[in-house]
Amino acid sequence: MQVAITVNGVLHERDVDPRTLLVHFLREELDLTGTKIGCDTSQCGACTVHLDGKVLKSCTLLAVQADGAEITTIEGLAENGQHHPMQTAFWENHGLQCGYCTPGMIMASAAFVRDNPGASEGEIRHYLEGNICRCTGYHNIVKAVKQVADAAAGS
Amino acid sequence: MWPNKFDYARAGSVDEALSLISEDGKYLAGGHSLLPVMKLRLDAPGQLVDIGRIPELQGISANGGLTIGAGTTHDAIATSADVQAMCAALASACGQVGDQGVRNFGTLGGNIAHADPASDPPTVLVACGATVNIRGADGSRSVAAQDFFVDLFETALEDGELITSVSLPNCSDCQCAYVKFPHPASRYAIVGVAVCLKMDGGTCAQADVAVGGATVKAVKCAGAEAALAGTTVDEAAVNAAAEAVKADIADWLAGDIAYPESYRQQMAGVYLKRAIAAAQG
Ligand SMILES: Cc1cc2nc3c(=O)[nH]c(=O)nc-3n(C[C@H](O)[C@H](O)[C@H](O)COP(=O)(O)OP(=O)(O)OC[C@H]3O[C@@H](n4cnc5c(N)ncnc54)[C@H](O)[C@@H]3O)c2cc1C
Ligand code: FES
Ligand code: FES
Numbered sequence: 001m002q003v004a005i006t007v008n009g010v011l012h013e014r015d016v017d018p019r020t021l022l023v024h025f026l027r028e029e030l031d032l033t034g035t036k037i038g039c040d041t042s043q044c045g046a047c048t049v050h051l052d053g054k055v056l057k058s059c060t061l062l063a064v065q066a067d068g069a070e071i072t073t074i075e076g077l078a079e080n081g082q083h084h085p086m087q088t089a090f091w092e093n094h095g096l097q098c099g100y101c102t103p104g105m106i107m108a109s110a111a112f113v114r115d116n117p118g119a120s121e122g123e124i125r126h127y128l129e130g131n132i133c134r135c136t137g138y139h140n141i142v143k144a145v146k147q148v149a150d151a152a153a154g155s
Numbered sequence: 156m157w158p159n160k161f162d163y164a165r166a167g168s169v170d171e172a173l174s175l176i177s178e179d180g181k182y183l184a185g186g187h188s189l190l191p192v193m194k195l196r197l198d199a200p201g202q203l204v205d206i207g208r209i210p211e212l213q214g215i216s217a218n219g220g221l222t223i224g225a226g227t228t229h230d231a232i233a234t235s236a237d238v239q240a241m242c243a244a245l246a247s248a249c250g251q252v253g254d255q256g257v258r259n260f261g262t263l264g265g266n267i268a269h270a271d272p273a274s275d276p277p278t279v280l281v282a283c284g285a286t287v288n289i290r291g292a293d294g295s296r297s298v299a300a301q302d303f304f305v306d307l308f309e310t311a312l313e314d315g316e317l318i319t320s321v322s323l324p325n326c327s328d329c330q331c332a333y334v335k336f337p338h339p340a341s342r343y344a345i346v347g348v349a350v351c352l353k354m355d356g357g358t359c360a361q362a363d364v365a366v367g368g369a370t371v372k373a374v375k376c377a378g379a380e381a382a383l384a385g386t387t388v389d390e391a392a393v394n395a396a397a398e399a400v401k402a403d404i405a406d407w408l409a410g411d412i413a414y415p416e417s418y419r420q421q422m423a424g425v426y427l428k429r430a431i432a433a434a435q436g
Binding site: 001017018019020021024040041042043045048054055056057060061062064065108111112127129130131 | 156157158159160161162163165183186187190191194195203205207253254255256257259260340341342
């Protein structure tokens with residue numbers, strides 16, 4: 001089936017097998033391998049992207065369902081060569097160890113702080129329930145997100 | 156993991172969806188229950204009819220009561236001022252479904268058609284006397300939520316039938332709440348309790364109670380309701396209801412190795428008390 005999906009501002013028209021998941025479309029059709037497959041069972045959030053600005057686990061949607069939509073992946077978060085503040089905050093706070101969960105964590109957190117500037121630590125921890133990290137114990141991830149949330153509230 | 160091969164068709168209207176669906180076909184709404192099931196090969200429909208873009212299935216209207224289109228997402232329900240005002244328990248239940256990604260794409264219609272025993276919205280729909288509105292090849296029908304949920308993953312839907320909307324009475328004058336004991340990993344309900352208390356002065360004129368998670372389907376709890384009705388919902392009445400609810404659900408218990416039936420049955424009493432406290436705000 002023919003789909004037209006805009007990814008990181010670029011329109012891609014492709015003929016896909018209907019059973020292609022969005023995450024396969026991104027990784028295998030478009031070579032955007034920043035988006036990870038962790039659990040492949042909708043639990044871990046490693047595959048999180050934005051669809052029309054909303055967070056989505058891209059292993060849980062067919063590419064045909066995203067026909068006509070705008071997708072942002074971790075590769076599209078930086079603007080004009082500048083890291084998104086959430087990317088910078090993960091860097092500064094060392095919000096990662098192996099880095100496998102990081103693209104999903106950053107995509108989920110970026111949407112959360114956009115919608116909830118000034119979020120508390122408790123709200124951040126609660127929100128990140130859909131993103132699992134096997135390495136960090138979450139401490140520095142939460143610190144990174146809080147830094148951006150505080151800055152967003154101040155601006 | 157790739158799902159099985161299937162034919163895909165996108166419907167623009169309810170009529171078109173009903174005409175497209177084939178014998179081994181399934182409707183696809185948000186895909187947030189169906190696709191995980193297909194990826195695990197627990198189901199392999201030969202056709203998917205995508206109903207995710209049908210305008211008639213979208214949106215919430217408040218007109219005396221609430222009518223919620225089957226294709227409305229959990230997030231849209233949880234954040235709707237109308238739902239918060241007219242059925243606070245449903246807004247709360249939808250706000251506790253999974254995580255934000257799931258709430259952004261999972262729909263009320265898909266949730267109740269799937270009828271996972273650990274789901275949240277069905278418990279509120281059963282407690283609050285909701286009606287499920289259905290269209291099929293032979294026309295329309297409406298089924299009380301209590302009769303819609305038949306058994307484990309089993310509903311009153313016939314082959315090819317489509318849920319169009321869910322109607323709810325106006326609960327703005329009631330004290331209603333949904334509380335849940337979420338599974339620490341999956342966030343699904345180990346136990347979920349919905350209560351709706353209609354107070355007349357200091358006395359409870361009518362109590363509606365339903366339990367899910369602990370049971371194979373959302374169960375209306377007549378014993379607990381009788382223990383609350385006619386009382387001032389004092390400590391003695393609440394304790395009596397928490398005892399009665401265990402008997403109400405005894406024939407429907409579900410459990411697993413981590414949270415066995417007997418444990419969930421006990422927790423239903425505990426969570427009923429918490430739900431009443433939350434309803435009384
Ligand atoms: C990680 C994760 C966590 C979750 N946690 C929770 C939770 O805590 N609580 C909870 O309640 N739920 C939870 N869910 C389930 C979630 O609510 C699903 O989104 C919902 O159950 C299905 O909605 P959908 O629109 O995605 O339906 P789909 O997956 O598209 O469809 C599900 C089933 O319903 C049928 N169907 C869909 N729409 C209709 C219709 N209008 N008429 C007739 N049949 C229809 C389909 O054919 C299919 O059989 C979770 C899901 C995931 C992935
Ligand atoms: S890979 Fe999609 S949620 Fe884990
Ligand atoms: S940094 Fe390794 S999984 Fe999170």
